[in-house]
Amino acid sequence: MLPDFHPFLPFLLAALLAAVTSGWLRSAIMLAAPVIGGLHLLGVEPGTVQQWQIMNLELVVYRVDELSLMFGYLFHLGAFLCVLFALHVKDTMQHVAGMIYAGSALGAVFAGDLLTLFVFWELLGLSSTFLIWAARDERSVSAGMRYLIFQVLSGVLLLAGALWHWYGTGSLVFEEIGLGSAASWLLFLGFGIKCGFPLLHNWITDGYPAATPTGTVFLCAFTTKVAIYAMARGFPGTELLIYIGVFMACYPIFFAVIENDLRRVLAYSMINQLGFMVVGIGVGTALAMNGAVAHAFNDVLFKGLLFMSMGAVLYVTGRYKATDLGGLYRKMPITTVLCVVGALTISAFPLFSAFISKSMIMTALLNEGHWGIWVAMLFASAGVLEHAGIKIPYFAFFGHDAGLDAREPPVNMLLAMGVAAVLCVAIGVFPAMLYNILPYDAPYTPYDTTHVLVQLQLLAFAILAVVYLHRSGRYPAEVPSVNLDAEWLYRRLVPKLYRALVQVVSITSGLVRACFRAGLNFGAGYLSAHHRPAGFLARTWPTGSMVLWVAVLLGVYLLLYFP
């Protein structure tokens, strides 16, 4: 039995040691952190609490309940897979940032008060930015900066909301908040940014594809899942979330279809999956909440697997665009199979993990009578199949053979993908593995004839539609392009407006200056006309004319005062 310690500690320690070690020693240390932490967590009972007294402030730095425990297991598992996938990397910065990042995610889900949550929330944003900057190219520097601005904005909203909440209620404890006060709206928005709320989502599609091949896998595992946890804890059953979530599930589908950067396709796909979770939290029943967090759990595995496979392709070929890839199945057969497992999982085929979690959310929607939302989410489910289930494997591994020089990625990458793929299938086949650790009490049976049949019908006919479109030549070809999204507002419109403003100011200031100068010129001309050496007023007058003028003045005086 290990002594009780905060789950952040092993990761912090591993990060410090990773900074000064290298080679197999560093690999061992970094793999040990999630293993030791995870084993320790298996022995921790819900209800464990650690409090710190700082001045007059009582902080709950460590609180274990069923909800945080489930995310705790998930993040240890995710961290292990990420570390394994990145084991061949020599870059110390990435390893240190990765360990701090995974540890902060654990710190955040075990934080019992809003201030502790804020500290780990910021650490999460900051450390993950280094995984983008680690790509060390022009794109990653600017994308990382934009990513960081969103993370900091989210943190500032969280801090302001937390302090206001404290002022209003006298408590910093992080439990259900609900949309009642202005403070709660700040917290809601702060969480919402990291959940990828519409219009605030572009840090995902901008930042994730700019990170290193291994960094993206880390990124996709933690930030958004911490946000889903925070939303589930703070705002369960908030109706607004249903509408936000349904929008999140639907609109990225269209962008994913036309996106050429395959890692960005996955980033859009991630927002779509987050939409399902947000809807689940919005519905708020025990079944829906279980569905939301179970889907978050599965998403780390299957989205991680897909990001890993695209990372492996990028690592081996240096390419990430659909237009540059294709035909890799012959040179990377194992990666291909593993990617297809990820694709089948995200499409929610029966016997794969997403089927057993997404169906909980869909059933909860029907049970609560949200029929319109259900219809839209069913549409979103079919859409997932197109971009993540077919497009990703097809354009990378099949389709037109790009004739790229390729081979299987390093064995650690294959192992990480293999473990993720096995878990995707295992959870799909034995749902109890996951259901046993779900926090809410809502028994559910995913496998019944009706459900399996209708899901297969939906998917098979959706594939049929793809085949039809493809054969009739209506399927859109991939083209190298950038697709404008909400980021256009701050990457184009705001700079444009700023430039226009600068121009208006400069024209106005030019005019004002010109007027002033003209005025000065006129004044100076007037003065110099009269006062220059030969000027009227500067002339030297002869004494005689002076006397004459005095005589004239006196004469006038006499005339005026002579009554």
Add this chain to the structure above:
Amino acid sequence: MQMNKDSTPGWADRPEIRQRIRYGLYAACVLLLLAELVVNRHTVMPLENLPAFYPLYGFLSLITVVLLSKGLRRLVGRSEEYYEERYDEGRDDNVA
């Protein structure tokens, strides 16, 4: 050896195999439609009771997604250098 291997099409590129996969899909679709007649589906929502609701919905959703996306591309598609042009414009400004 490597060259030789590359010049012959891989299994997924051979027309007869592609055709076989397609026919497999058609057969699966037909079977899934027929299964609806045998299986007594329990439904919650009236829409679900329509015959072949799920197959039709899946098929039409996907067509809608793809066709709307083509429209979206016309609306938001730009050249790959779209955001990089910013720097050029900046330089122009400075020159002006």
